Amino acid sequence: MAIRQAMPLGRTAYVNARLLDPASGLDAPGGLLADGEAIADFGPGLFDNGAPKDAAVVDCRGHVLCPGLVDIRVQLREPGEEHKGTLACAGKAAAAGGVTTMVCLPNTDPVIDDMSVVEFIARRARLLGLAKVYAYGAVTKGLNGVELAEMGMLAEAGAVAFTDGVKAVGDALVMRRALSYAGTFGLLIVQHAEEPSLAAGGAMNQGETAMRLGLSGIPSEAEVIMVERDIRLAAMSGERLHFAHLSTADAIEAVRRAKAEGLRITCDTAPPYFALNDASIGDYRTFMKLSPPLRSEDDRRAVIKGLKDGVIDAIASDHAPHDEDAKRLPFAQAAFGGVGLETLLAVTLELYHNGHMPLPDAMRKITNGAADVLGLKAGRLEKGAPADLVLFDVERGWVVDADALLSKSKNSPFDGRPVQGRVLRTVIDGRAVFELND
């Protein structure tokens, strides 16, 4: 376990940077001065008269220096399934991926439905000194979908929002009460939008590929039915609601309409849903078995459109480590999910490289756009704020090699994919936690 060094921090000058802050729209050559753990100053022309004598100098060589990435959907597997992943290995993977803040799902063992688990994770993450880790609390006790968890007290312990993780809150009355009860304390519910009865037994998207492969399908209707139901439930009492990893054109259209009506609905997606489609499953590639499943090409295009026009507020990695035992199985028996912390930046940058979005707009989805969904103080350059930064080469190409990932589990759906955009350095609280060795 990497324990944070108690070494005192001086000042660090990041010179010759392309400063990018999606929150303020800043995109200009400039510099940034970190003093100890915080950002002291930044801006174009900051070091025109040279960097301060006492500061260590990092020459950014014109590469992008921007707020560290904020990943609002990560499964840590600790406590409970440490053979698949731990806080320490997720922290290292996050650092390699430029992620400085991550929010973990409550589907650990024990489940995060008790204050002590929130505190356990916070304490472990603090000791590691890698990415900042926030926790979702469970909506229902034991993620059983029946009884509400102690959301008020969990929030006091530090839970930032509430979700049943990879399970939907399926019962409409439970969801209604959950939204209303969470609203009492101004808390946000995050829904995995999938009608459980329609998804039960399904292994991949329902469609031509599933038919050819002889796999039972999960219809895209399973997503939109849940989204439309929940939008109505949230509208009943005017509560906020966030949908995680939307994957279908119809669901995104439903959110678009809800937003146009002024409802307080937000949503995110994950890189596989705008970079891959269900044809990628090919010959039963279980690394492509995700939840929600990879959808049709039309759906993939709709996700890109939703990202472009702002219906989709954020992109999260949906990091879901599984060991080989969980994936080297007949497709229908294999586990759902893929690792994503180390490919979040590069695959998101495809939106820019393919001409879909300007660079700041793409970056917003994984910085301040994501932070704003949960109200986190992260994802923006601000004087006095913690120096959580990522320096990356937006152009540099590389090939994702699952075996080379730092993540303990290697189940990346992007294994073998040529991508563009490489993290050079990741800084958390002024300390470099990752540097690319060429």
Next chain:
Amino acid sequence: MKKDASGNTQFAHRHLLGIEGLSPDEITLLLDRSEQYVGQNRRADKKKTLLRGRTIINLFFEASTRTLTSFELAGKRLGGDVINMSVASSSIKKGETLIDTAMTLNAMHPDVLVVRHSESGAVQLLSEKVNCAVINGGDGSHAHPTQALLDALTIRRRKGRLCGLLVAICGDIAHSRVARSNIHLLNIMGARVRLIAPKTLIPPSIRMLGVEVFHDMNEGLKDCDIVMMLRLQTERMHANYFPSIREYFHFFGLDYEKLSNAKPDALVMHPGPMNRGVEIDSLVADDIGRSAIREQVEMGVAVRMACLELLTDNLPGTGTEGGA
């Protein structure tokens, strides 16, 4: 509202089914009459003969201790003949409908029926089928007028007035007949009402009644003159209105810390029966300087005597000995 020859207010209602529809003067009249009975009830000789010859049936379809006893004492102290019928011994258990029960009892010529029922609207339905006066002893989540009156009497005796007071009602508003009747009465009498509860226990449309809604006790109790706590039925937990008793008490249970936001002389009330450690801390409930909970019970008997008196005044035959 009717006045008699000398200009005094009369209580011109056949039944007392709810607070809605009563005028400020009528409520004041009821409270003034009740006040007289408070004194009488503290004397050794509590008995009057006002209701001699009158038959009062307490028809309780839902379990009750204090309300039933209170009505029974009220009737007896006024000299009436009181019969208690509770659901356990009634023919309802044998499958008789509410209306058949009403018609059966009506044939026995009672003068007043006091009815409690677990269904909202059941008391009104019954009142439409009988010739006697009906007092609502609590129906479902709808109304509990004598509770609101006894609360008002308690407040008036302690604070000297109702008008202009800031009253917080806290807890399970959604299912509470006590809350609804109190909201109506306090509004009619010119008090300001705040409701405090988790969103799951407050119907959003309750703002239509002219109340302020809070979801934070510390905010909602600020500067209040009166803090009314409601009983939380713990079985609501299993219907997901709240996740646990400890969480409910942490955020919505009345303890000294939360109470410190109210005025220093704020009065704590509870209609009973209390769940200690759920909606109210024992220290607060038992604080004789702050809590009026036992006084509320005492006022209950007086208020019910006043209600019986004013309703029987309107019955045919009153004042002409031997009947019309």
